[in-house]
Amino acid sequence: MWTAQFIIATHSRILLGYLNVEIFNFDTSPISHSKYEDTEHYIITKQFLGNRERILKELFHDQSQQYQQLQPVSDRS
16 A cells, blocks of 8 residues: 655645645644644634625725825715
């Protein structure tokens, strides 16, 4: 039987979700195993896909306010 081992550092949600992989979390001390569903990539992507409009409003809320502050008062709607 042929076996192979790979160590891949990735931010890809697709590669992280590959079947039968071992995911190691190097953000903890000591290094620990992590389930795919417990990774930040999975959690953030799931939250975004489930609440896209709300999250985009939160992300760009400050930018919208800054843009309005730069406009002359007569141009604001």
